[in-house]
Amino acid sequence: MSPLKVAVVGAGIGSQHIKAYQNLPDQFDLVALCDIDPAKASQVARDLNVREVVHDFRDLLTRTDVDVIDLCTPPYQHFDQLESGLKAGKHMICEKPLLGSLSEVDRLSDLVVESKKQVMPIFQYRFGHGLQKLKHLVDRKLTGEAFVFNVDVAWWRSEEYYRDKPWRGKRSTELGGALLSQAIHAVDMIFYILGPAKTVSAFTRTRVSPIDVEDCVAIAVELGDGSLGTISVTLGSITQISRHRFTFRRLTAESNTEPYSNSREPWSISPVDKASEAAITESLNDFKPQLEGYEGQFSRFFTALQDGGELPVTIDDARRSLEFIGAVYHSNESGERVDLPLGRQHPKYYGL
Numbered sequence: 546m547s548p549l550k551v552a553v554v555g556a557g558i559g560s561q562h563i564k565a566y567q568n569l570p571d572q573f574d575l576v577a578l579c580d581i582d583p584a585k586a587s588q589v590a591r592d593l594n595v596r597e598v599v600h601d602f603r604d605l606l607t608r609t610d611v612d613v614i615d616l617c618t619p620p621y622q623h624f625d626q627l628e629s630g631l632k633a634g635k636h637m638i639c640e641k642p643l644l645g646s647l648s649e650v651d652r653l654s655d656l657v658v659e660s661k662k663q664v665m666p667i668f669q670y671r672f673g674h675g676l677q678k679l680k681h682l683v684d685r686k687l688t689g690e691a692f693v694f695n696v697d698v699a700w701w702r703s704e705e706y707y708r709d710k711p712w713r714g715k716r717s718t719e720l721g722g723a724l725l726s727q728a729i730h731a732v733d734m735i736f737y738i739l740g741p742a743k744t745v746s747a748f749t750r751t752r753v754s755p756i757d758v759e760d761c762v763a764i765a766v767e768l769g770d771g772s773l774g775t776i777s778v779t780l781g782s783i784t785q786i787s788r789h790r791f792t793f794r795r796l797t798a799e800s801n802t803e804p805y806s807n808s809r810e811p812w813s814i815s816p817v818d819k820a821s822e823a824a825i826t827e828s829l830n831d832f833k834p835q836l837e838g839y840e841g842q843f844s845r846f847f848t849a850l851q852d853g854g855e856l857p858v859t860i861d862d863a864r865r866s867l868e869f870i871g872a873v874y875h876s877n878e879s880g881e882r883v884d885l886p887l888g889r890q891h892p893k894y895y896g897l
């Protein structure tokens with residue numbers, strides 16, 4: 546398959562997407578950067594050597610030299626842009642959070658079927674080699690059943706963070722707070738390893754900054770496999786860490802604590818006994834490291850389109866995290882324990 550012609554929309558985190566595409570020249574040809582802010586777009590295009598800048602997203606829709614539109618725009622714009630892109634016959638890649646309601650996600654899935662084009666949500670943290678090795682062991686049934694997991698996302702966001710980008714910190718434009726915007730990666734990493742949630746009980750609070758979405762969260766959860774977990778999230782931690790700790794019958798796996806790359810190595814894997822240790826070592830000899838981060842996700846996207854295989858991150862994956870986050874918000878608001886899945890009758894089906 547010849548390289549996919551891609552246009553990136555949004556010159557914030559979009560600049561990281563551009564660099565990743567440029568590092569994959571056999572798979573992607575970066576055609577254009579689109580941003581409504583002309584000065585910012587020109588600056589990023591100059592710095593990163595992007596050959597064309599456009600200012601109106603709609604101009605991308607009619608172009609025959611664009612196969613894929615990659616949305617790095619604020620969350621409240623995602624649905625309309627995804628819908629327009631699919632209807633124009635483009636494959637779409639979209640930054641997290643994909644959308645702000647399950648009803649929109651389900652409408653999007655219908656649009657994918659109608660358009661026969663693909664939508665890939667971004668969850669680039671998945672592809673770190675530490676997490677990928679654990680996934681390798683889980684898939685080969687070398688971990689035994691999961692007992693407990695403990696996840697901490699302790700990051701820092703200053704008042705300038707919200708002042709600089711007015712869409713942040715507001716429910717109408719960011720659609721949620723620390724859990725939806727920041728810890729959603731950590732949540733996806735849990736479900737990627739262990740599968741979906743069954744019951745949650747949670748508190749969410751706004752304690753760090755004068756914003757109208759949560760910046761502190763405490764969650765207790767039972768997953769479908771019976772394992773239990775805790776997730777704590779804050780945006781008020783002066784020392785920043787991310788940590789995943791999984792306790793299985795045959796091994797304990799613990800990530801490093803680098804806040805924005807804890808899915809990468811090093812991870813510690815502690816086997817229960819010598820036999821387990823030997824089986825793990827032998828199995829990891831077969832582990833074939835692929836690219837990590839955005840490059841890892843984009844290169845797998847290309848391969849999936851080329852081979853007709855499953856996308857590395859699917860709409861269902863994004864839906865699973867959004868459904869969990871809806872349950873967390875509902876538990877906090879109602880003071881109740883919330884069971885999943887949330888049906889169409891549930892108040893959080895139509896908005897988080």
Ligand SMILES: NC(=O)c1ccc[n+]([C@@H]2O[C@H](COP(=O)([O-])OP(=O)(O)OC[C@H]3O[C@@H](n4cnc5c(N)ncnc54)[C@H](O)[C@@H]3O)[C@@H](O)[C@H]2O)c1
Nearest residue numbers: 555556557558579580581582617618619620640641642710
């Ligand atoms: N996966 C990650 O690790 C990660 C990291 C940061 C941000 N994000 C997500 O990426 C998205 C963007 O976040 P950001 O931090 O880059 O925001 P940002 O505000 O820094 O950048 C967004 C850019 O989009 C432009 N823009 C807004 N509306 C537009 C439109 N209609 N057409 C064209 N350009 C438009 C803005 O001018 C701005 O330059 C959000 O959904 C955010 O949650 C993901």
